[in-house]
Amino acid sequence: MTEILQSETAPAGLSADALHASLGDVSMESMNLLNQIADTHPRAVSFAAGRPYEGFYDVDRLPEYLRAFCDHLRTERGMDEAEVARTLFQYGATKGIITSLVARSLAVDEGIEAGPGSVVVTVGCQEAMFLVLRALRADDREALLAPSPTYVGLTGAALLADLPVLPVRTRENGIDPDDLVERLRRARAGGLRVRACYVTPDFANPSGASMDLAARHRLLDIAAAEDLLLLEDNAYGLLGGTAGRLPTLKALDRRQRVVYLGSFAKTCMPGARVGYVVADQRITGGSGGGTLLADELSKIKSMLTVNTSPIAQALIGGKLLSHGCSLAEANRRETEVYRRNLRQVLDGLARRLGNVPGVEWNAPAGGFFVVLTVPFTVDDGLLEYAARRHGVLFTPMHHFYGASAGFRQLRLSVSMLTPDRIDEGLDRLAALVTERLAEHGAAGGPVPGGGS
Amino acid sequence: MTEILQSETAPAGLSADALHASLGDVSMESMNLLNQIADTHPRAVSFAAGRPYEGFYDVDRLPEYLRAFCDHLRTERGMDEAEVARTLFQYGATKGIITSLVARSLAVDEGIEAGPGSVVVTVGCQEAMFLVLRALRADDREALLAPSPTYVGLTGAALLADLPVLPVRTRENGIDPDDLVERLRRARAGGLRVRACYVTPDFANPSGASMDLAARHRLLDIAAAEDLLLLEDNAYGLLGGTAGRLPTLKALDRRQRVVYLGSFAKTCMPGARVGYVVADQRITGGSGGGTLLADELSKIKSMLTVNTSPIAQALIGGKLLSHGCSLAEANRRETEVYRRNLRQVLDGLARRLGNVPGVEWNAPAGGFFVVLTVPFTVDDGLLEYAARRHGVLFTPMHHFYGASAGFRQLRLSVSMLTPDRIDEGLDRLAALVTERLAEHGAAGGPVPGGGS
The missing domain is CATH 3.40.640.10 (Type I PLP-dependent aspartate aminotransferase-like (Major domain))
Structure with missing residues (x-):
């Protein structure tokens, strides 16, 4: 063996473009990116994570x-x-x-x-x-x-x-x-x-x-x-x-x-x-x-x-x-929480944004998710801004379209929150929507300090 | 919709040759086949499974x-x-x-x-x-x-x-x-x-x-x-x-x-x-x-x-x-069991098959496995015969060669057995080897009632 390589550099075969194609796809990054923003703003009210209610979890x-x-x-x-x-x-x-x-x-x-x-x-x-x-x-x-x-x-x-x-x-x-x-x-x-x-x-x-x-x-x-x-x-x-x-x-x-x-x-x-x-x-x-x-x-x-x-x-x-x-049977209490939260979010949206032109949402009969449509751009820049300035998190819908559509929609997950936090979160969300509409009009526009 | 199909037959797309290629490979069947033989002969002494010793398992x-x-x-x-x-x-x-x-x-x-x-x-x-x-x-x-x-x-x-x-x-x-x-x-x-x-x-x-x-x-x-x-x-x-x-x-x-x-x-x-x-x-x-x-x-x-x-x-x-x-530290007792079992298997092989021409084995210093080489064919037919007639299980080595080689070798796993069962198993294995050599000579031959 005379060809010993003493270099400390990475193996040449490990350039990003020589890995499996999935790793270059935008969908594979979605979760990481969304988690990163959430981790950076731990005090934000999160309508983002589609996770089950954890109030009844008990290690015993x-x-x-x-x-x-x-x-x-x-x-x-x-x-x-x-x-x-x-x-x-x-x-x-x-x-x-x-x-x-x-x-x-x-x-x-x-x-x-x-x-x-x-x-x-x-x-x-x-x-x-x-x-x-x-x-x-x-x-x-x-x-x-x-x-x-x-x-x-x-x-x-x-x-x-x-x-x-x-x-x-x-x-x-x-x-x-x-x-x-x-x-x-x-x-x-x-x-x-x-x-x-x-x-x-x-x-x-x-x-x-x-x-x-x-x-x-x-x-x-x-x-x-x-x-x-x-x-x-x-x-x-x-x-x-x-x-x-x-x-x-x-x-x-x-x-x-x-x-x-x-x-x-x-x-x-x-x-x-x-x-x-x-x-x-x-x-x-x-x-x-x-x-x-x-x-x-x-x-x-x-x-x-x-x-x-x-x-x-x-x-x-x-x-x-x-x-x-x-x-x-096992989920009686949890089901009540989800139904209560869903009602509260739908009612709360109606109270806060019911008369705002161009703002609408669907009304599912159950499950974790409501989709809100707005007349301005919803991208990861807006999410980051919402987290930083308004303390509220959601999921931009483009993540579910492989970034090919959905740029005026956001997903609200209702499953994890308590009634207090829902009200607080909806206040913050409404403030964001009102601000965006006031600053840029119904046609939308670039996010202040945005990017992405 | 007028094209409703009322047939009860399987979806046409689910023929075996239209599934992922891995499913047609012999290696994917190995584990199933070996488990099947083991399940059919639950009382056989098993040198087959490469599983850890379970004598210390405790649900508490x-x-x-x-x-x-x-x-x-x-x-x-x-x-x-x-x-x-x-x-x-x-x-x-x-x-x-x-x-x-x-x-x-x-x-x-x-x-x-x-x-x-x-x-x-x-x-x-x-x-x-x-x-x-x-x-x-x-x-x-x-x-x-x-x-x-x-x-x-x-x-x-x-x-x-x-x-x-x-x-x-x-x-x-x-x-x-x-x-x-x-x-x-x-x-x-x-x-x-x-x-x-x-x-x-x-x-x-x-x-x-x-x-x-x-x-x-x-x-x-x-x-x-x-x-x-x-x-x-x-x-x-x-x-x-x-x-x-x-x-x-x-x-x-x-x-x-x-x-x-x-x-x-x-x-x-x-x-x-x-x-x-x-x-x-x-x-x-x-x-x-x-x-x-x-x-x-x-x-x-x-x-x-x-x-x-x-x-x-x-x-x-x-x-x-x-x-x-x-x-x-956590595996002190287990390690002692594995070393004891390995010694017992190697000594027991020497005592029983030490002078048999064409029969040999390696002597690992640790781990779970010993490979035995014999002068006759070792295939799944022999395994089935060994289980049925001699009450002993092992793993034909061809499974680790993608069925392209290894037809005169078998793997013995020493990890799961107690000393009594090891002696019993080695007696049965030696009886199988002796019988095969006596019936068909050192050149090997077809397995009685075999197939594979």
């Missing part, structure tokens, strides 16, 4: 959940102490150790009949999305349909799977079915293979929009007619209360068209990082012979995260068992 | 670890109860909440000086591998070097990242440096971009081989000269005892050539699913400007699993804190 609950799940292993599954310890501490089944509890809660809360074998427990819903997109991405011709605006996590998972996302128009009633068919046919005519459409029928992030029953049936019919899978994300459905709840796509699905993406982040706790996917579609051909899509997802998972932490699953399982496997 | 430890970590948050990080609860229950920093504890334990146990900012806590070492491979895969020209035989999880992660693996010869002393340089140059001459080589310097899975100090220095020099990153997997290094321990590549690395892949599965518990990566390489160019590779990995992680369960991290953090941040 964790050992109780573990105990409840261990009791279940002893009594319902007949395990001795060594088997209980092994179940929690060791590697476990790739699909998870709470698949039957998940299936039970889907039956109780959603009327979904899912065989435990069609469930894969994942590291949050985010991993579930990646597993499905990775499985469905056979080659460079593949593309995915998704509503625009859409959840940043879907965009990110698609980038990691090298899967282009084709945007579909969103209306007040959720994804636009005519535009969906139009986009699909145009993409297929252009040589693309499109096998799935991501959709959030209940209280979508970021739009807050929900689909009515007719729209759900229409979407299922389109999926069958066009040989399309629907990737249904239902992170918020249970949190609007039971009055007027509509069945999920999966509950209506009789033709195996729906892959159901589930999350326990909002209904149990984000800190367990447990979600799941229900994928009961049969795979044809291949060596497996009659395996389910869930089995294929499980194979991918085994090489991505091996299995979801059994201890984290035990916490979720314990919480489910403590509430008769009903998340609606 | 979990609340204690949580308590220790919460105390740390209160006293060392000055948090109040609401902040402690938020840290465990909510979403958290993408890089993790125990990066400084991980850094401290690396300093204590390995003499590695890692800044907490260069650490990303992952969902097991498996996610760490995928993050690195995904980041380094810029386009179709990319390839990765790895020893042959190699850990199935590496092969799987590379398949998911669409990254071809170029095999490098392994010798008794670990990866063959001359073959590495030869393969690298040939690949580059062929138009491939090769920026990394995966390597396990201590008690490799499956070979059990370890590199001596000179080989480690030589590998680091090659990495610098050839502008190569070394992806160092150190899942087993601490479990051989302190006598004769050699520094890891990362501890010797002065030129930022080593990305260190760490696991808490063997040293704490697999059930937490917590690992990490140390990636202190500077990224040049791009918008970030002077970010570390760890920051890029964190961006990918945010779209793959969001963050590693803070509760799972708290368990690991609590265990670290309970042992002065020394995993060597």
